[in-house]
Amino acid sequence: MIKNIIFDFGDIFINLDKQVVFKALQDNGIQDFLPKYHSINEDFEVGKISPQEFVERLQPDFPHLSPQAITDVWNSMLLDFPEYRLNFLENLVKENRYRLFLLSNTNALHIPHVIKIMGTESFERFKSSFEQFYLSHEIQLRKPNHEIFQFVLEQNKLNPQDTLFIDDTKENTDAANELGMKTWNLMVGKEDVVNLNDRL
Template sequence: MIKNIIFDFGDVFINLDKEATYKELAKLGVTEISEDMMQQYYQYEMGLISTDDFIDFFYNKFNIPKEKLIYSWNAILLDFPKHRLDFLKKLAATNDYRLFLLSNTNDMHISWIQNDWGEELYNEFKSYFEQFYLSHEINLRKPNTNIFEFVLSENNLQASETIFIDDTQENTNAAQELGIHVWNNCPKTEDVVNLLKRKEFIA
């Protein structure tokens, strides 16, 4: 029986264009993603380096000005469909499940979202979750299994009573290794609002 629901953020609630940042960086002369770039990204996503350090890395390596890097970095972020907020609001109101958000999100992205949505909408969205875990705040990231172990342990959750929804296969695979139920949703064909129609919720 499912008692706990852990949601990803991007391409579950907010829509993403995952190629947009690569396209924008290519316009600035960054046509290949190197290993040191990925390591900087992982460090930044876990909050182990600051936004200024991350921006300086790209400036020193590619001479990309701060404003252009911020624009390119946030190009991935699209809209937040209202029907998903309505679904979350109704789900939270039932008190049938403990709700959590677990997202690989960096400081630049969440700052853009807060500014784009406005404080009222952002705080409303956040209020529907018992815990709101962002990778750069907890220094952990998916698909490393320790991030799931952290959420289970911190909240006394049983893996067998928990489902995790994420659009990235390696993330759901990692959660599944720990005995967590998973839904690897495809954002092009599936919508989180149909969650309760899945077999895990049907007696």
């Protein structure tokens, strides 16, 4: 029986355009998402580097772009947060049937931009819906590493068998599965988190 639900953020609640960064790279003559970009992104997502350092590491590949322009490209993958999803979440809170948690791989540039997109009031409504609001750059752990899931389970004394983890990235749900959690690998564009009851 599910007692706890851990939600991802991007493409679960807020819509993303993950291709926008690839397009920007291609526009600059870079055809592949090189290993160094994965490394830079991972360092940024666990708070090892600051926003300024992140931009500085990317700057050599975008010599004609200002630091602000690079930041704008990076943030442009964040789209809208539909109000109906926020309403769904708040109704779930009112039902008081589950302990709710957020667990997101994100960074120190994206969160201020999310607040700008949503507005401070809506963002606070969203954040306050969760018992804990875990952002990778703040806890210095990221999915799909087992440590991040173990951290959440142990901090909140959660039984993995009673816990559902929802994420759009199969690598992440596979890792949670390995630790005994129930999972929903949500198929973006085909499924929506508001149909959660169909999965419980």
